[in-house]
Amino acid sequence: MRGEGVWLTTDDGRALLDAYNNVPSVGHANPRVLAALCRQAAVLNTHTRYLHEGVVRYAERVTADMPPGLGSAVFTCSGSEANDLALRMANAWHGGTGVIVTSNAYHGVTAAAAQASPSLGPVAPHVRTVAPPLGDEPAEAFAAAVAAAAADLHAAGHGPATLLVDSVMASDGVITDAEGALAAAAEAVRAAGGLYVADEVQAGFGRLGRMWGFQHHGAVPDIVTLGKPMGNGHPIGGLVARTDIADRFGRRTRYFNTFGGNTVSAAVGLAVLDEIEDRNLVGHARTEGAHLGSALARLAGRHPAVVSAVRGTGLYYGIELREGAASSAALTTAALEGLLARGVLVGRCGPADNVIKVRPPLVIAPPELELLTDALDATLADLTTP
Numbered sequence: 001m002r003g004e005g006v007w008l009t010t011d012d013g014r015a016l017l018d019a020y021n022n023v024p025s026v027g028h029a030n031p032r033v034l035a036a037l038c039r040q041a042a043v044l045n046t047h048t049r050y051l052h053e054g055v056v057r058y059a060e061r062v063t064a065d066m067p068p069g070l071g072s073a074v075f076t077c078s079g080s081e082a083n084d085l086a087l088r089m090a091n092a093w094h095g096g097t098g099v100i101v102t103s104n105a106y107h108g109v110t111a112a113a114a115q116a117s118p119s120l121g122p123v124a125p126h127v128r129t130v131a132p133p134l135g136d137e138p139a140e141a142f143a144a145a146v147a148a149a150a151a152d153l154h155a156a157g158h159g160p161a162t163l164l165v166d167s168v169m170a171s172d173g174v175i176t177d178a179e180g181a182l183a184a185a186a187e188a189v190r191a192a193g194g195l196y197v198a199d200e201v202q203a204g205f206g207r208l209g210r211m212w213g214f215q216h217h218g219a220v221p222d223i224v225t226l227g228k229p230m231g232n233g234h235p236i237g238g239l240v241a242r243t244d245i246a247d248r249f250g251r252r253t254r255y256f257n258t259f260g261g262n263t264v265s266a267a268v269g270l271a272v273l274d275e276i277e278d279r280n281l282v283g284h285a286r287t288e289g290a291h292l293g294s295a296l297a298r299l300a301g302r303h304p305a306v307v308s309a310v311r312g313t314g315l316y317y318g319i320e321l322r323e324g325a326a327s328s329a330a331l332t333t334a335a336l337e338g339l340l341a342r343g344v345l346v347g348r349c350g351p352a353d354n355v356i357k358v359r360p361p362l363v364i365a366p367p368e369l370e371l372l373t374d375a376l377d378a379t380l381a382d383l384t385t386p
Contacts, residue, residue, distance in 0.1 A: 075261025079227020080108025167213025
């Protein structure tokens with residue numbers, strides 16, 4: 001019924017620690033964001049056919065944090081729309097329709113995004129899937145898989161291809177430790193005439209202890225898609241593209257989004273950026289995320305019968321559960337219920353639905369992280385008690 005910071009209140013007055021919600025990245029009911037929203041809504045709230053300095057200022061702020069060359073911003077109302085538009089831009093650039101994604105990826109709910117989201121169901125004929133990179137495999141293995149997928153799409157008449165990857169690979173079970181694999185894959189798809197699109201809807205805006213998730217992988221994208229955390233709950237999305245890609249798209253076709261980048265959304269987006277910068281939330285995610293990772297590793301050592309792996313960085317972690325030698329979705333359900341009983345909300349992910357997903361608002365403090373790990377410790381202990 002209510003939210004404040006990292007806390008939610010139920011209809012019966014119970015307080016729950018929100019260790020799941022990456023949407024309110026700077027905290028539920030953030031005063032600065034709320035004030036910016038109300039202030040702008042009281043002055044001007046209109047569609048995007050009217051140019052407004054706030055929208056331009058927001059585009060300048062977002063692109064300033066991007067690698068050189070990525071200088072054109074286009075705004076939408078959601079990450080799904082952003083991924084849909086990125087595929088359109090990529091197709092207009094290289095002339096192909098092929099898309100390469102990881103094997104359990106999720107990229108959105110528009111037709112184009114859903115067709116490239118194997119976690120939702122069968123992918124379209126112009127989409128190929130590759131297994132996500134693993135930390136114990138050489139980077140070249142993932143790049144070789146991407147190159148093979150691109151060649152197959154060419155042979156089927158769908159090439160060149162676009163490599164679309166969620167920078168945290170959340171639906172694949174949270175994959176962050178495959179050093180160099182994403183950068184090598186990006187070069188492989190470019191060598192085949194394609195482009196690399198970094199889906200930053202979950203990983204962006206400081207979540208992994210860097211402003212952008214692709215920075216963690218040492219990769220440089222051609223297009224970056226944005227969503228959820230940029231509005232702290234307000235519906236805003238967008239993309240940043242290489243200027244030459246955006247210019248060609250603009251010359252060949254047109255794109256209009258009635259509310260994508262409207263005046264109120266821009267004001268909210270600027271307030272979120274101010275909060276991230278003024279409170280050093282990127283550094284906070286990096287520092288507290290390191291402490292969280294160490295605590296989760298200790299828990300894995302204490303509960304080896306049920307925890308098979310801990311993966312993540314910053315304030316995004318996945319705890320993979322098993323029952324005996326097999327992964328267990330039922331065990332994950334029991335873990336989520338046990339955490340809920342202890343007042344902590346988390347999520348789940350992974351192709352076998354057996355990974356606890358931890359991604360609290362970036363403003364979470366050390367005492368709240370301790371509460372989270374203590375609750376997880378007790379819950380895992382319950383799972384191993386006969």
